[in-house]
Amino acid sequence: MSPPAVAVSVDLVLLTLRSGQLCVLLTRRVGTDVWTLPGGFVDGDEDLDTAAARQLAARAGVTATGHLEQLRTYGGPHHGPWISGVSVAYLALLPDLPDLLATEPEPAGRACWCPVDALTSPPERVLAPDHLRIVADGVERARAKLEYTPLAAAFCEDEFTLADLRRVYEAAWGVALDPPNFRRKVLSTPGFVVPLGRRTSPPGGGRPAELYSRGPATALHPPLLRRSV
Amino acid sequence: MSPPAVAVSVDLVLLTLRSGQLCVLLTRRVGTDVWTLPGGFVDGDEDLDTAAARQLAARAGVTATGHLEQLRTYGGPHHGPWISGVSVAYLALLPDLPDLLATEPEPAGRACWCPVDALTSPPERVLAPDHLRIVADGVERARAKLEYTPLAAAFCEDEFTLADLRRVYEAAWGVALDPPNFRRKVLSTPGFVVPLGRRTSPPGGGRPAELYSRGPATALHPPLLRRSV
DNA sequence: TCAAAAGTGTTAGTCATACACCCATGC
DNA sequence: GCATGGGTGTATGACTAACACTTTTGA
Structure with a gap:
């Protein structure tokens, strides 16, 4: 049959x-x-x-x-x-x-x-x-x-700042993250992002932020846990 | 069509x-x-x-x-x-x-x-x-x-010891885990296992181990990370 | 009494958190 | 200048990892 x-x-x-x-x-x-x-x-x-x-x-x-x-x-x-x-x-x-x-x-x-x-x-x-x-x-x-995983960067343009990336987590999780600690956490995770050596000015004033692009990592070690940033 | x-x-x-x-x-x-x-x-x-x-x-x-x-x-x-x-x-x-x-x-x-x-x-x-x-x-x-997740317990019988549970992790991950630290980690995770108040003797001698059954948790907070037990 | 396995105690090192502070830009 | 947001420094507390040690059984 x-x-x-x-x-x-x-x-x-x-x-x-x-x-x-x-x-x-x-x-x-x-x-x-x-x-x-x-x-x-x-x-x-x-x-x-x-x-x-x-x-x-x-x-x-x-x-x-x-x-x-x-x-x-x-x-x-x-x-x-x-x-x-x-x-x-x-x-x-x-x-x-x-x-x-x-x-x-x-x-x-x-x-x-x-x-x-x-x-x-x-x-x-x-x-x-x-x-x-x-x-x-x-x-x-x-x-x-x-x-x-580094998938948060998929929500960003090809070039993005760490603040852009942080806002992805904040929007998806509905929490506020500490910018300094977030920065350290991301930069200490190998392959998450790669610096481009250029900067961009935020709208409405403020110090220019460094630009990054997506890194080669497919998983984050250690993970960026929801309650630990 | x-x-x-x-x-x-x-x-x-x-x-x-x-x-x-x-x-x-x-x-x-x-x-x-x-x-x-x-x-x-x-x-x-x-x-x-x-x-x-x-x-x-x-x-x-x-x-x-x-x-x-x-x-x-x-x-x-x-x-x-x-x-x-x-x-x-x-x-x-x-x-x-x-x-x-x-x-x-x-x-x-x-x-x-x-x-x-x-x-x-x-x-x-x-x-x-x-x-x-x-x-x-x-x-x-x-x-x-x-x-x-507490799915390691799915590999165990309905009643199991912490050593049984630890052997699941060791077999699946191919690593050796420290029994004392594993015990503390599991018991400090709410809802992972529930003690039954009874004990069983290991084969070949040794102090009897407490028996546990699967707990109500569906996720582990904090997770039992592969390199951190 | 010895071996084996369960369970407890303890300490050193690492990491996260919170927050003070400095830097660079627009207005 | 001043507001705004980026970025650095640092101290406290929590947690992990490693291992010494005690307990309780079978042989």
């Missing part, structure tokens, strides 16, 4: 930082008020990772910058009306893309960056419940990975 | 500790010398998690004890001959099951616990390359999760 075949789709949890808030990209289904994650079906001849990268390029116009990883697979008859068959969720961390809504193919008003805090307690924007679960998993994964 | 449909299977990375070695359950394909992970197709009307639990019960005769979580999903045309369509891998951590080979439905010689070190450098047992990748991902996930 031949095995049962089901449709496989890829859904993206696209996270970025806008105005100090962690935001996720949502799209509105045609003719409804229901917001969902961007995504689409996997082509028959492409890899899952390839399908996710294709969706990311189509939705955000991004290929090189940022980070993309598989999050989790959801599926089965109990996962709600918006997941049919099996859904492979991917998590992407991107720097702020101010011109995103202009470059994507969706008409205006059909996609938006929504602060993740606005999805819960009480929700200011209604998301399909199965997709809400996926967003929660993605946010939790991102928050956890900030601790022991 | 209707979306392309593919077959979805669930594959299990079943880890346990045997004689102080981290081992994975492998099955041999009929009429070949190729070893693969146990698994099977997902039924049309069942959840992915349900399908994984069903496979686990069928393969190891286990339902209550141990830990089962989704690992990752593999798929696409470039993932080798042994994955057709999409494969959702699950990771299970189990206590040593001495009677496993007797209770499973496979005939003798068709399934075995294989030390994970015997799969690499140089391999003593040949595993399908795509499945080797899945095993590596599962082992890495397990090793990492020992640091910041």
Whole structure:
């Protein structure tokens, strides 16, 4: 007997930082008020990772910058009306893309960056419940990975200051970090960031900050624990 | 147009500790010398998690004890001959099951616990390359999760001593841990283990050790870092 | 009585935290 | 000058690592 075949789709949890808030990209289904994650079906001849990268390029116009990883697979008859068959969720961390809504193919008003805090307690924007679960998993994964990987830099531009990096942690964790200690911690972690030898002036005055780019490390030793900076 | 449909299977990375070695359950394909992970197709009307639990019960005769979580999903045309369509891998951590080979439905010689070190450098047992990748991902996930979750206890029986727990870490990480410091670390982590008030004698003499059971914690604060016990 | 394993005590070194202070720029 | 933010110094406290030592069993 031949095995049962089901449709496989890829859904993206696209996270970025806008105005100090962690935001996720949502799209509105045609003719409804229901917001969902961007995504689409996997082509028959492409890899899952390839399908996710294709969706990311189509939705955000991004290929090189940022980070993309598989999050989790959801599926089965109990996962709600918006997941049919099996859904492979991917998590992407991107720097702020101010011109995103202009470059994507969706008409205006059909996609938006929504602060993740606005999805819960009480929700200011209604998301399909199965997709809400996926967003929660993605946010939790991102928050956890900030601790022991250098992924915070994926939220920054290619060149960034340590204050930029610190603001990523502060926005994602909702805590205030001590700038001097944060600086020491990051610089003492091999391969986290590499200094560029140039400086940039902060808006509104203040001493120019050194510029850094992402380092070669894939894990942080020691980790930057949430309660220890 | 209707979306392309593919077959979805669930594959299990079943880890346990045997004689102080981290081992994975492998099955041999009929009429070949190729070893693969146990698994099977997902039924049309069942959840992915349900399908994984069903496979686990069928393969190891286990339902209550141990830990089962989704690992990752593999798929696409470039993932080798042994994955057709999409494969959702699950990771299970189990206590040593001495009677496993007797209770499973496979005939003798068709399934075995294989030390994970015997799969690499140089391999003593040949595993399908795509499945080797899945095993590596599962082992890495397990090793990492020992640091910041109480999952080490999933490798132990329902009642265990701190020495049992310590041997899990030592086997998984390949390091020797200082028993006094390990004891202090575990007992000072709230919810990791709960004392039962009873004791058991170690084989071959020695002071009886206190018995513990798994605690309610789902994460370790602070984590039990690999280089810090 | 000896070996083995559990458990306690202790100390030196390391690291995190908090905060005082200095530097460099815009206004 | 003064506000603002970047960056350095430093002392206190907490925690880790290493190991000496005691306890309790089997042989």
